[in-house]
Structure formats: C-alpha cells, structure tokens
Amino acid sequence: xxxxxxxxxxxxxxxxxxxxxxxAAELEERFSRSAGPGGQGVNxxxxxxxxxxxxxxxxxxxxxxxxxxxxxxxxxxxxxxxSIVASEHRAQLRNRVAARERLADLLRRALTPDPPKRRPTKxxxxxxxxxxxxxxxxxxxxxxxxxxxxxxx
Numbered sequence: 558x559x560x561x562x563x564x565x566x567x568x569x570x571x572x573x574x575x576x577x578x579x580x581a582a583e584l585e586e587r588f589s590r591s592a593g594p595g596g597q598g599v600n601x602x603x604x605x606x607x608x609x610x611x612x613x614x615x616x617x618x619x620x621x622x623x624x625x626x627x628x629x630x631x632x633x634x635x636x637x638x639x640s641i642v643a644s645e646h647r648a649q650l651r652n653r654v655a656a657r658e659r660l661a662d663l664l665r666r667a668l669t670p671d672p673p674k675r676r677p678t679k680x681x682x683x684x685x686x687x688x689x690x691x692x693x694x695x696x697x698x699x700x701x702x703x704x705x706x707x708x709x710x
Contacts, residue, residue, distance in 0.1 A: 561586070561653035567661045572625075572668030579617045584660075585609040586653065591644040605644040608656040612664075613637050622668055629667035639663065 565584060567577040591605035612618060612626045614637075633639055641663070643656035680688075 606652040608641040
C-alpha cells in the first residue's frame with residue numbers, strides 16, 4: 558500500500574493482472590472534524606478524511622476497466638465520483654491510510670470479472686433410473702402401511 562499523498566498502488570490480482578497505479582493528482586482528499594474517538598481533541602483536529610476519485614476521467618484505467626468500474630460502482634457514484642470516508646482513527650494520517658486501503662479494495666472488487674455462468678446439465682440415464690427405482694421402493698413401503706382389511710388376512 559502506498560503512503561498518503563503519493564500514487565495509490567493496487568497490487569496485482571483478479572481483474573488487475575498487472576496491478577494498477579492511480580496518480581496522486583487524480584485523488585482528492587478533504588479533511589474535516591470527526592465525530593469519532595479522540596476526546597477533547599475531536600473538537601480541534603481535522604482527523605476525518607474524505608477521499609474522492611473520478612473513474613470516468615482516470616488515466617490509470619484502460620477503457621474496458623473504466624467501463625467495468627463505472628458499471629460496478631454506478632450506485633456509489635455521486636456526480637461521477639467515488640467518495641470514501643474514514644473517521645475511525647484518532648490520527649488523520651491513519652484515517653488517510655484507511656481511506657486509501659478501502660478505495661483500493663473497492664476498485665479491486667469492481668475490476669474482478671464475474672464468475673462464469675453455470676451451464677445446466679441433464680441428469681444421466683443411470684441417475685434417472687436410480688431415482689425412479691427409489692421412488693418405487695418408497696411407494697411400496699408406504700402402500701404396506703395401509704389399513705388391514707379382512708381379505709388381506
């Protein structure tokens with residue numbers, strides 16, 4: 558993982574076989590006061606971090622990656638940007654690292670291709686025969702549980 562203020566490096570993995578480097582110029586960080594832990598310092602330090610990334614104009618993504626990210630993150634985009642907020646740590650630096658890690662995970666999941674569709678298969682002739690034989694045995698067992706009549710004795 559890269560340090561805050563530098564390029565965001567995403568390690569190679571599914572959907573990103575060569576890895577990915579997002580230039581620092583394409584990432585925007587905003588800071589504000591956090592409502593999280595920090596005691597009295599919470600009122601004086603801007604430890605909350607909002608990391609913004611605009612995938613539609615990113616030079617780090619190929620055209621196919623861009624299309625995949627935009628479709629996968631369509632419900633998270635606000636004015637074409639992905640917003641990640643981190644405020645769980647007391648220190649701004651740790652929140653910056655946490656926000657970058659979350660963005661990297663989000664992009665890695667968005668770029669991972671869907672698994673192949675299941676191809677339905679027919680049951681084999683043998684399995685069909687076994688199923689019908691088992692049904693027949695079961696019906697015989699149940700028929701044997703019927704009421705006893707005078708003629709059956």
